[in-house]
Amino acid sequence: MKKKSSTNGSIGLVTMILALIGAITAGVIYGVGYEQRRSVTSSAAGHGAPNGAHYNLNIIGVPKGKTADMTSGHRIFVPLVGKCSVALSQGEFSVLDGNCTDGKGSFQLPNPDPDNDGVTTYSVWARALGKPGGKSETTTCATDATGVEYCSVNTMIQIRNKGKTSFSDVSRQLLYVYVDLNGDGVLERIPLFDERLKDYYWSYDNNGLKIVQFRFYEIPTNVN
Structure with a gap:
């Protein structure tokens, strides 16, 4: 065969x-x-931030205090020189109190990381604008059940240098509190509105910076 x-x-x-x-x-x-x-x-776009739809928020430094609460618009007024606190609550993006010149403003934003897996549901980008020479520092803080205050070791620093400014991703600094809660020497990553802490806020310390421009994009940031 x-x-x-x-x-x-x-x-x-x-x-x-x-x-x-x-x-x-x-x-x-x-x-x-x-x-x-x-x-x-x-x-x-050439400005460092992503393209696409986003929510705008301007933090505006003013030399004189405002006299009324402002519950609309996309800006929060802060002292041109000095400190104030922006209380944070959970919900759709919205300015609840745009007058922080009296010491406290209020802003609403979604939960950025419900599972605390280190990947945000949206990202925050920021840049300094206005007359060159100013600087601001923003730190995310909160308190525990006993009233002890914790502020993140990560601070957003914005400096207005001469020339064109670019956005940078500040999600790690503004959407999380990095602290050692249990005293074991290891930092814990706590996203906004995590139940381990409460009364979240941004501590804003301004030294002559006229404007910080924020953009919130529906794109993730991996902070791991």
Whole structure:
């Protein structure tokens, strides 16, 4: 009996291997291309922040105090020189009290990391504007059940230098409190509105900075 030739089987196997290699190569090239396109999209506007829909908030330094609560708009007035606290509550983005010149303002924003997995549901970007020379520091703080106050070891620092300013991602500084709650020498990452703390707020310390511009984007930031 004549044996069947293995040539056809070999050709078929080679064809399958070549097809698999081609598919893998195409996938790698596509993946690289996607990352490159995403990078270009994020920086296309030239100001450092992502493109796309966002919520705007301006922190405006003024030399004289305001005399009324302001419950609308997209700005919070703060002392041009001095400190004030912006109380934070959970909900849709909204200015609840835009007058922080009397020592306390109020802002509402969504829970940024309900699972505390270190990946935010939205991100915060900031830049300094106005006359060059000013500086501000913003620290996220909260209290525990006994009233002890904790402030994060991470502070957002904004300095208005000469020339064009760019946005930077400040989600780590503004959406989390990094503290050692139990005294074991290890910092814990506590997102806004985590039940371990309460009465969250931003402590704003201004030294002549006219404007800090915030943008809140519905894109994640990985703080791990």
